Amino acid sequence: MAGLRPWEELPIGGAVEPDPALRPRTGGWRTGLRPQVDLDGCVNCLLCWVYCPDSAIRVVDGAFAGFDLDLCKGCEICAAVCPAETIAMVADDG
Amino acid sequence: MASVRTARLLTGSEAVANAMRQIDPDVVPIYPITPQTPIIERFTRFVADGETSTEIVNVESEHSAMSAAVGSALAGARTMTATSSQGLALMVEVIYIAAGMRAPIVMAVGNRALSAPINIHGDHSDGYLARDSGAIQLFAENAQEAYDLMVMAPRIAEHPDVLLPVLVGQDGFTITHSAEPVELLPDEAVRAFVGEYRIPAPLLDLSAPRSQGMFAMPDYYFELRHQIAAAMERAREVIEEVAAEYEELSGRRLSALEEYRLEDAERALVCMGSTAGTVKDVVDELRAEGERVGLLEVRSFRPLPIERIRAACSGCSEVAVLDRADTPGGVGALHAECAAILCGSRARVRGHVYGLGGRDLSPAEIRAVFAGAAPRYVGLRSAS
Amino acid sequence: MKEIRWHARAGQGAKTASQLYAAALLQAGKSVQAFPEYGPERRGAPMRAYTRFDERPIRRHDAVAMPDAVVVLEPSLLRDVDVEDGLREGGLVLVNAEGSANGYLAVPAERLAAGLGSRFVNLVMVGALAAALGEPSLEELQSAAAALLGAKVDPHALAAALAAGWEHVWRG
Known part of the structure; x- marks a missing residue:
């Protein structure tokens, strides 16, 4: 187990601080679909951000700002919950 | 022992409820069970009368009580609860998590005692069930000690090098329902002693977000679980530091281990809880008859004061260990540990199981234990 | 050390009696212990309570096997319970009863309480016990009762019930 930290160096109780550099790339096993948005129809309700299980919705200054495909697994939840029906799932070309 | 002049007549339950009132915890998630119920009945009356600012969380089981306590304590609130027997059994899963x-x-x-058969009376089976959970476990000899240990407990639990749950045990009915002289410290003295609740990374500190309750694979589980063992080792010292500070405040020293007339003892008895008081009287009688006997009262079952037990019994040739819980198919837990601790010393270690389900242990039976004339199961009716 | 055993039915106030007697002795400078012994918990079931007191701190927590005195709050228990079980040689038995009861010291606590318009049979018996044993004083009992029960009950009523039992025994 080379490179793993000894017990003395681990956070108390295993409490983990967020570290973007270490985040798992859940997009690596995407389903073959990816979300696509028609921004003209977006009402900025951010329900997609609320429901996304993988933090794949980007928000900048409180506004919807697209998808993080490093994280998106293609689960289609954002498309299902979008009240403006402005998110569609399309074939993921890689 | 309280000076009777300044003491009030309180049951162990009332004594502990008063300690909780003085500590004024932020959150108390609770579910009732005999013989713990009087503790929380008394405490919730203090809350209803406005004597504390505690938020009581009425839950639907002890499992939920301990679960709520974990969330509350990690969020950043001083959190206390109480239970007994089946309730502690139901909590054990979550105590490991805590x-x-x-x-x-x-x-x-x-x-x-634990069921079946159902029994509401005192023994240590419930505490033994939580033995390896990683919780610190203290046992009081009487109502005064139950109060004292409860006041000490937050300081031990919340010490930055410890951060573990602390269970303050008192024998069901024998202490919880027994009224004795108890000396309470002034409210402000207790509040100053326990201080403010501080933990290193409260979940409600939004400036430093953290995730708690992580998953760990074989590459890290061992290391994370070992933190508990290391904290327990440190808790040995912390208990004595807090006990010394508490002695300055109260005049009473509640060490992890009390050595009673052991200085030149040939034969020692080891036990926990209310039985220790009765044993002290028997030790005095036997000493008056010229017998060199003494008592080793274990107040901290977890962490067990291993080195001190070894040192205290170094001069003894006979050590009898009393377990107030059975280990069917094995060796009594305290007996086995004392035998391991004293392995290689000159002491011959014997073990006895006694007092299950509230069965009385009489001074005559204690004399028989000292004399080496008691059976393994003391007080058990047996046809053979 | 002296040990008292109280016999009653659950709900008749034997636990309170055992604690009140202890509280008064505590005020008088004694070390004390008072504890109930329940079977299956239900009103009306026979139960016992105990009071211990001593000049020296009490450390023992074993059962009371050989009481110095026994107080029976409920005379119907004499049929079902051996109230003399373990009683020390020359020990005292007080029974809430009219006239004489098996040679025990009878205290008509029911009638004395009713005469005061109260139901505090247990307090009448506490007063009687203190007079029979010579401690604590009636004043110590009354002051302890006011402290222990005064928030719920008029202290004068408590004091009167204690005095009624005390005087009954004191006058012989």
């Missing part, structure tokens, strides 16, 4: 997540919850326990 210890692993390093939640410094303080819990009063009215130690009681």
Whole structure:
């Protein structure tokens, strides 16, 4: 187990601080679909951000700002919950 | 022992409820069970009368009580609860989690037998069930000690090098329902002694977000779980530091281990809880008859004061260990540990199981234990 | 050390009696212990309570096997319970009863309480016990009762019930 930290160096109780550099790339096993948005129809309700299980919705200054495909697994939840029906799932070309 | 002149007549339950009132915890998630119920009945009356600012969380089971306590303690609120017997059994799953997540919850326990058959009376089976959970476990000899240990408990639990749950046990009925002289410290003295609740990374500190309750694979589980063992080792010292500070405040020293007339003892008896008081009287009688006997009262079952037990018994040739819980198919837990600790010393270690389900242990039986004339199961009716 | 055993039915106030007697002795400078012994918990079931007191701190927590005195709050228990079980040689038995009861010291606590318009049979018996044993004083009992029960009950009523039992025994 080379490179793993000894017990003395681990956070108390295993409490983990967020570290973007270490985040798992859940997009690596995407389903073959990816979300696509028609921004003209977006009402900025951010329900997609609320429901996304993988933090794949980007928000900048409180506004919807697209998808993080490093994280998106293609689960289609954002498309299902979008009240403006402005998110569609399309074939993921890689 | 309280000076009777300044003491009030309180049951162990009332004594502990008063300690909780003085500590004024932020959150108390609770579910009732005999013989713990009087603790929380008395405490919730203090809350209803406005004597504390505690938020009581009425839950639907002890499992939920301990679960709520974990969330509350890690969120950043001083959290206490109480239970007994089946309630502690139901909590045990979550106590392991509380210890692993390093939640410094303080819990009063009215130690009681486990079913079946159903029995509401005192023994240590419930405490033994939580033995390896990672919770610190203290046993009081009487109502005064139950109060004292409860006041000490937050300081031990919340110490930055410890951060573990602390269970303060008192024998069901024998202490929880027994009224004795108890000296309470002034409210402000207790509040100053326990201080403000501080943990290193409260979940409600939004400036430093953290995730708690992580998953760990074989590459890290061992290391994270070992933190508990290391914290327990440190807790040995912390208990004595807090006990020394508490002695300055109260005049009473509650060490992890009390050596009673052991200085030149040939034969020692080891036990926990209310039985220790009765044994002290028997030791005095036997000493008056010229017998060199003494008592080793274990107040901290976890962490067990291993080195001190070894040192205290170094001069003894006979050590009898009393377990107030059975280990069917094995060796009594305290007996086995004392035997391991004293392995290689000149002491011959014997073990006895006694007092299950509230069965009385008489001074005559204690004399028989000292004399080496007691059976393994003391007080058991047997046809053979 | 002296040990008292109280016999009653659950709900008749034997636990309170055992604690009140202890509280008064505590005020008088004694070390004390008072504890109930329940079977299956239900009103009306026979139960016992105990009071211990001593000049020296009490450390023992074993059962009371050989009481110095026994107080029976409920005379119907004499049929079902051996109230003399373990009683020390020359020990005292007080029974809530009219006239004489098996040679025990009878205290008509029911009638004395009713005469005061109260139901505090247990307090009448506490007063009687203190007079029979010579401690604590009636004043110590009354002051302890006011402290222990005064928030719920008029202290004068408590004091009167204690005095009624005390005087009954005191006058012989």
